[in-house]
Amino acid sequence: MHAMKLLSWGRYPAIPQTGHALAWPDAAARALRQLAAQAGTTLPFGNGRSYGDSCLAASGHVLTLDSLDRFIAADWQAGVLRAQAGVTLGEVQALAVAHGWILPVTPGTQFVTLGGALANDVHGKNHHVRGTFGRHVRRFRLLRSDSPPLECSADEHGLLFRATIGGLGLTGVVEWIELQLMPVRSSLLHVETVPFAHVDEFLALSDALDAQHEYGVAWVDCMSRGAALGRGIYMSADHADADASVAGHDTRPQGSRLWRIPFALPCSPVNRLTLKPFNALYYHRQRTRAARTRGGSWVDYARYFYPLDRIRDWNRLYGRNGFQQYQFVVPTAAARDALHAALEAIAAHGSGSFLAVLKRCGTLPSPGLLSFPMPGISLALDFPQRTVRDARLFDRLDAIVREAGGRLYPAKDAHMSGADFRAAYPAWQTLESLRDPALMSCFWQRTTQS
Secondary structure, eight states: OOOEEEOOOOOOOOOOOOEESSGGGGGGGHHHHHHHHSSSSOOOOSSSSSSSSSTTTTTTEEEEEEOOOOOEETTTTEEEEEEEEOOOOHHHHHHHHHEEOOOOOOOOOOTHHHHHHHTTOOOOOTTHHHOOOGGGGGEEEEEESSOOOEEEEESSSSSHHHTTTTTTSSSOEEEEEEEEEEEEEOSEEEEEEEEESSSSHHHHHHHHHHGOOEEEEEEEOOOOOGGTOOOOEEEEEEEEOTTOOTTOOOOOOEEESSSEEOOOSSSSSEEEHHHHHHHHHHHHHHHHHHHHHTTTTEHHHHHOOOGGGGGGGGGGGTTTTTTTEEEEEEHHHHHHHHHHHHHHHHHHHHHHSOOOOEEEEEESSSSSTTTOOSSSEEEEEEEEOOOHHHHHHHHHHHHHHHHHTTTTTTGGGGOOOOHHHHHTTHHHHHHHHHHHHHBHHHHHHHHHHO
16 A cells, blocks of 8 residues: 545645555455554545545545446446446446436536445435435445455345445445446436525425426525525426437537636635625526526536536635535425525625535435435535634524524534534434444544544
């Protein structure tokens, strides 16, 4: 193994990790035991797209899984794919779409590994239709420090199967994953854009349109207040038929034009002076565009699923201190009041991000013991790291989410209290009983031992 220095995607908390890469994929189990013996504990590390400290080992030594990057088998008649845990979602998409299939669930970046998608039981813009990633996992092979390799499925080692889905990488090293894909006839999506003037309009739109479309998500102006509180743009989408007419539409693959942030800026340009005018400009521009493109437009799937991936290393925009993402979900019955209170608090705080995302989570149960989604509404946005000011806002948001009976997303979190985590995820004790003794993350240490 050779070593490298790593951070989480949010670059906060600033706890650099020494990454130990596997020389050979079949040495993973042995490397896990050896690294744990040297450092006390370790943690599997995928592509580093977790935002907070769930991907950081308490010991500062992680086992990187870059070499687990091979496709193993595919049945293109049935749409069943088996690949090693270090393969990225983008690599799966590129291969599968060419054969008439696609991932049934994908988050907002294609650079997540299969192992990371499993460990965080990720969800996407179609949670109301397909549920979480884990619902489409058929089986996987788990390597632990205290047992022989285990092949897990819903019917074999079922509790460990559920604990590993959404288990934050704490039950062992996943070697490979077998997935059920979803059939598609085209790589294109038909996207319809509808502006809304207030968060209440979003809730009405979501009620009316989510059931009619495969995908639904909204951008929200986190700086608007009063009669315009939570105004934004709702974007629904459906997969195109193979013979769809796309003349005059931009169907270039996403990779045809990419931007790159070459280094972390000394300070973040994302602040109250830039956010308000940018968000207002974006809202009015998208409203004008929606009026011009009535009936919708055709786009390549990656442009709809992964808009931020067009800016490589976009996390550097938040400066050397990094950023925190705050993502919560609240139950449907409490969603209106909670969203009003949260959006008002964020706008009054005067900080946030250009990309704030609202979406509905559906009623399909997640298979993982610690899976994040619940039936309700989720809001996510980023905050440049400014410790004192952030703490005041986060305390207020925590109280709103707590009162509404909601919870925060562990994959995005860098501040949640142990009390809030344990109350929101009561199955944590079951996961703790199944945790591989060689594995411990900063997140797990922070939320279960304090």
